[in-house]
Amino acid sequence: MRSTLSKTLATAAALVALAGCGSSAGDPAGQTLRVGTLADAPPSIYLENGTFTGYDNELLRDIARREGFSVEFVGTEFASLLASVNNRTFDIGSSTISTTDERKKTVAFSDGYSTGFTTIVTKKDAGLTEVPRFSGKRLGVVQASVQDDFASKKVPGAEVVRFPDYNAGFAQLRNGTLDGWVVPKDIGQKYLDQNPDVALEFGYTVETKDTPSAFAVRKDNKELLDKLNRGLSAAIADGTVKRLHGQFFKTEPLPAELEPGGPGLPVQNP
Incomplete structure (x- = not known):
């Protein structure tokens, strides 16, 4: 694989040193904003040749350019990201x-x-194609992810095993200590494509369209939230979202809402 947790943390330490003290507040125009991200979830977010990239991060770079601020990516674990x-x-x-x-x-x-879709990756020909069949099975998840919530609440009887990152979970699936690995389908597909020697397949898949992926900001940072939404809207309108999606997701169709002229995927915050 292209990245490991140790590489992530080392990169994070270097970037923290460069970032200086504290974090920005108020209007982000002209500022360099610090972005927490992962390094092992291609094609959405990953580290390549020392640079954080992927669909999510390249889209954020584009939004930042449109809105007049810069971004500096810092590797972290998902479980602590929102906090x-x-x-x-x-x-x-x-x-x-x-x-x-x-x-x-x-x-x-x-x-x-x-x-996207949540999927459970299994050994090939394991016959684990329905939720009830995972009762008593060991399922690996990234701690605090939506997949963690799905495995814990919607797969009765499964033993949920939590990991800090995707690489660790995949390693356990590969060596046979897990029966299933619960991941976003696009991430699972990337791991399968990069490891054709491992006999794996998608066992069970469910659509997760009601909770689209989005960028997270502090509740009191409305200036930044408005900039992200304005930049995203412009990127949808001029086809940038479509182009980036096609670049990183070779076979997955773009949701109609994100096509140029589409309404986007509005998110309501309480």
């Missing part, structure tokens, strides 16, 4: 974050920029 946005460690969270009601208690979300 780190809330406590001003990061200005923005960029990590394919599903906009659930529970998460809206901690942060505010921009409008959505992608939808």
Whole structure:
């Protein structure tokens, strides 16, 4: 794989040193904003040749350019990301974050920029194609992710095993200590494509369109929230979202709402 947790943390330490003290507040125009992200969830968010990239992060770079601020990416673990946005460690969270009601208690979300599917990756020919068949099985998830919530609440009888990142969960699935690995389908597909020697398949898949992925900001940072939404709207209108989606998601169709001229994916914050 292209990235590991240790590489993520090392990169994070370097970027923190460069970022200086504290985090920005108020109008972000002309500022460099610190963005918490992951390094091992391609094609959405990943580290390549020392640079954070992926659909989410390249879209955020485009929005920042339109709105007159800069972004500096810092690697982190997903379990602490929203709290780190809330406590001003990061200005923005960029990590394919599903906009659930529970998460809206901690942060505010921009409008959505992608939808997707949750899937359980299994060994090939395991026959685990329905939720009841996972009772008594060990399912790996990234801690505090939507997939963690899905496995815990909607797969009765499963033993949920939590990991800090995707690489760790995949390693356990690969060596046979997990029966299933619960991930966004696009991320699962990328791991399967990069590891054709491992006999894996999608066992069970469910659509997650009601909670689109969005950028997270502090609840009191309306200036930044407005800039993200304005920049995203412009990127949808001129086809940038479509272009970036096609660049990183080779086979997955773009939601109609994100096509040029589409209404977008509005997110309501409480």
